[in-house]
Amino acid sequence: MLSERRLEVLRAIVQDYVGTEEPVGSKALTERHNLGVSPATVRNDMAVLEDEGFIAQPHTSAGRIPTDKGYRLFVDKLAGVKPLSSPERRAIQNFLVGAVDLDDVVGRTVRLLAQLTRQVAVVQYPSLTRSTVRHVELLSLAPARLMLVLITDTGRVEQRMIDCPAPFGDAPLADLRARLNSRVVGRRFADVPQLVQDLPESFETEDRATVSTVLSVLLETLVEETEERLIIGGTSNLTRFGHDFPVMIRPVLEALEEQVVLLKLLGEATDSGMTVRIGHENAHEGLNSTSVVAVGYGSGDEAVAKLGVVGPTRMDYPGTMGAVRAVARYVGQILAES
Amino acid sequence: MLSERRLEVLRAIVQDYVGTEEPVGSKALTERHNLGVSPATVRNDMAVLEDEGFIAQPHTSAGRIPTDKGYRLFVDKLAGVKPLSSPERRAIQNFLVGAVDLDDVVGRTVRLLAQLTRQVAVVQYPSLTRSTVRHVELLSLAPARLMLVLITDTGRVEQRMIDCPAPFGDAPLADLRARLNSRVVGRRFADVPQLVQDLPESFETEDRATVSTVLSVLLETLVEETEERLIIGGTSNLTRFGHDFPVMIRPVLEALEEQVVLLKLLGEATDSGMTVRIGHENAHEGLNSTSVVAVGYGSGDEAVAKLGVVGPTRMDYPGTMGAVRAVARYVGQILAES
DNA sequence: GCCTGGCACTCTGTGCGTTCGAGTGCCAGC
DNA sequence: GCTGGCACTCGAACGCACAGAGTGCCAGGC
Numbered sequence: 091m092l093s094e095r096r097l098e099v100l101r102a103i104v105q106d107y108v109g110t111e112e113p114v115g116s117k118a119l120t121e122r123h124n125l126g127v128s129p130a131t132v133r134n135d136m137a138v139l140e141d142e143g144f145i146a147q148p149h150t151s152a153g154r155i156p157t158d159k160g161y162r163l164f165v166d167k168l169a170g171v172k173p174l175s176s177p178e179r180r181a182i183q184n185f186l187v188g189a190v191d192l193d194d195v196v197g198r199t200v201r202l203l204a205q206l207t208r209q210v211a212v213v214q215y216p217s218l219t220r221s222t223v224r225h226v227e228l229l230s231l232a233p234a235r236l237m238l239v240l241i242t243d244t245g246r247v248e249q250r251m252i253d254c255p256a257p258f259g260d261a262p263l264a265d266l267r268a269r270l271n272s273r274v275v276g277r278r279f280a281d282v283p284q285l286v287q288d289l290p291e292s293f294e295t296e297d298r299a300t301v302s303t304v305l306s307v308l309l310e311t312l313v314e315e316t317e318e319r320l321i322i323g324g325t326s327n328l329t330r331f332g333h334d335f336p337v338m339i340r341p342v343l344e345a346l347e348e349q350v351v352l353l354k355l356l357g358e359a360t361d362s363g364m365t366v367r368i369g370h371e372n373a374h375e376g377l378n379s380t381s382v383v384a385v386g387y388g389s390g391d392e393a394v395a396k397l398g399v400v401g402p403t404r405m406d407y408p409g410t411m412g413a414v415r416a417v418a419r420y421v422g423q424i425l426a427e428s
Numbered sequence: 429m430l431s432e433r434r435l436e437v438l439r440a441i442v443q444d445y446v447g448t449e450e451p452v453g454s455k456a457l458t459e460r461h462n463l464g465v466s467p468a469t470v471r472n473d474m475a476v477l478e479d480e481g482f483i484a485q486p487h488t489s490a491g492r493i494p495t496d497k498g499y500r501l502f503v504d505k506l507a508g509v510k511p512l513s514s515p516e517r518r519a520i521q522n523f524l525v526g527a528v529d530l531d532d533v534v535g536r537t538v539r540l541l542a543q544l545t546r547q548v549a550v551v552q553y554p555s556l557t558r559s560t561v562r563h564v565e566l567l568s569l570a571p572a573r574l575m576l577v578l579i580t581d582t583g584r585v586e587q588r589m590i591d592c593p594a595p596f597g598d599a600p601l602a603d604l605r606a607r608l609n610s611r612v613v614g615r616r617f618a619d620v621p622q623l624v625q626d627l628p629e630s631f632e633t634e635d636r637a638t639v640s641t642v643l644s645v646l647l648e649t650l651v652e653e654t655e656e657r658l659i660i661g662g663t664s665n666l667t668r669f670g671h672d673f674p675v676m677i678r679p680v681l682e683a684l685e686e687q688v689v690l691l692k693l694l695g696e697a698t699d700s701g702m703t704v705r706i707g708h709e710n711a712h713e714g715l716n717s718t719s720v721v722a723v724g725y726g727s728g729d730e731a732v733a734k735l736g737v738v739g740p741t742r743m744d745y746p747g748t749m750g751a752v753r754a755v756a757r758y759v760g761q762i763l764a765e766s
Numbered sequence: 767g768c769c770t771g772g773c774a775c776t777c778t779g780t781g782c783g784t785t786c787g788a789g790t791g792c793c794a795g796c
Numbered sequence: 797g798c799t800g801g802c803a804c805t806c807g808a809a810c811g812c813a814c815a816g817a818g819t820g821c822c823a824g825g826c
Contacts, residue, residue, distance in 0.1 A: 113818090115817065116816075116819080118818095127769070127770085128769070128770050129818095130770055130771070130772095130820095130821095131769055133772070133818090133820075134768095136819090137820080147818090149776095149777060150776060150777060150818090151776045151778080151820095153817080153818065182810090224575075225575070227565055227577065229563050229565065229579070231562070231563075237563070237579065239585060247586075247587045249585045250529060251583075323685060325685065326685060327682050329678045339667060343663050343664035344664045347664060348664075348777095383778090453789050456788090456789095465798070466800075467789095467800095468792095468798075468799055469799070470801070471789085471792095472791095472797095474790090485790085486804090487806065488789090488805060488807095489789050489805045489808060490788080490806080491790095649772075672807045679775055680817095769825085769826085770823100770824085770826100771803090771822105771823095771824090772819095772824105773821090773822090775816105775819080775820085776818085776820100777819095778815105778818105779816090779817105779819090780814085780815085780816105781812100781814090781815105782812090783811090784801105784809100784810085784811085785808105785809085785811100786807105786810095787806105787807095788808105789804105789805085789806095790803105790804080790806100791802100791803095791805100792801105792802090793800105794800095794803105795798105795800090796797105796799080796800100
């Protein structure tokens, strides 16, 4: 096990490196932190830390920089979560007050988070798995063409065009609309399939094909709707990534464009508490030089979605974690109120 | 006026510079294009072109690069719009086929455009100002609570909650729904206000307040939703910007994050035909080193929204313009079909 | 046993001078 | 009006020396 002082040296290295972006040497360390020992001693400690894989030197005779493993230890054992300053708290509140709808809340949140952490922010829309159906509407646009409109209790609306296998009269349409609504309104998405399963049977033979088509489109829409959306912001902060950044930034931008990757990224985060993935801990290769700080948020006690930031492994972990946690809390409050 | 050959020299300079990203000299020019004259002659022509402001030298004794003014002339007079290759055409069709709803169409379009041009793509959602109403639906959620759903001919759906001043029965609701639809379906948004103006009068006194409320919400929705949304994609293509790119890319990313800026950008484009804004022609400072190629698209003969790409001024204008135009056409077709 | 000062060594970054080559401008001649 | 020739300019590339920061190791002291 590492001695107390060696941990202290690691902490100092992480802090200095995060601040200066430059490899930190033994002399500079003793000058900036009063460790109570001489550079030579620190050098010995550094040698041990390097053997253990917590720090590395870019070149012989350069200072040390933390490895992913070093950051990991730092985050787990050495760093707390820095509470926000009160101006920051106020900024959060001001920023989120006055949001008019869900899109607006999510949009403001992502901007806020990006601004606060000076990194790339990712916010997932509240998940719909627990949503219920408020209304299903069927409109006849042409004899063999319908439009399906699905309204959820979170105020989201989805619509789909349907080409019917056969013309469908107004009477069966009204009938279908009424039956459909009486069965599914107020129900959870997940329960809908069983509830409508036997509907086609109660229609005339010639209409059954159409009814089946409508139902399959409805079910499809429900499934798709459950797929979670997310938005990102603050990509211009990627420019603060480092010096060798053209080569670093490319895969990150690419990864950020793929919703699937991001969803997986946030999804990996455990439900409770904050998750920090450092460098190679991220499954996606393009994000191997980044760290992801994510946390769940929600209107009640349950987390309904996640939010977080993506930044260079060399980031201010305590500050970032503090900001992410605080934003998640405030957003949860806002959602609970509305 | 510039002689034929001088224009030819300018064209050659633009083409070479776009290809190589390096200042092009007189000797290289004569080797790569058979201009039929010697380097010395080309040098004289270059001197003239430089005097006129079409090209510039980064340093004395370096080759020339086109200026914004040079690109402008190139686009206006020297370059056509390059038609797409047939594999590209097929790619477009395959890419857009199978889109399930408007979000999907727009999402696919932006990815397609980014991929095709290898630049940043911007697609505006079909605007509602010139759109027509396909259907208005009124749903009763509670005795004094309605939901208004507005469906446009571009497939966009907007919904609003309405708290009624008084309970509203099913019969007047059906009545209102029918009358509303018979008056506004197929009409343009702008015409709706007059068309519904006198509707309240034909209802019982007790229902008039509610009808007025519904109408005012409808009109509000029409106005509000004229605010246009847009999405962007292909930001990772920014990494192909150039060598000094860290400094270039920053303001571009920032500009791209501001919807307002982008909307203005697309809005500046004239209604008919394709618009190319080169470098400093862009009002926004952050985009002074980029060019924007934009064009309107729509389901019918009229454009209902714009789409385009943002890239370095040093871009392949004919190819980009070809791709943008082709995509706009196909999207228009897709929209018209649905 | 651990810390310390000292010392030799190893790199990188920087500044400087030189060279090389691409490119220019200009001029005289065809 | 085009061309070949020529002197000139200037940036990129290279080599080189040097300063500075940092390391590893060792012998000595508490």
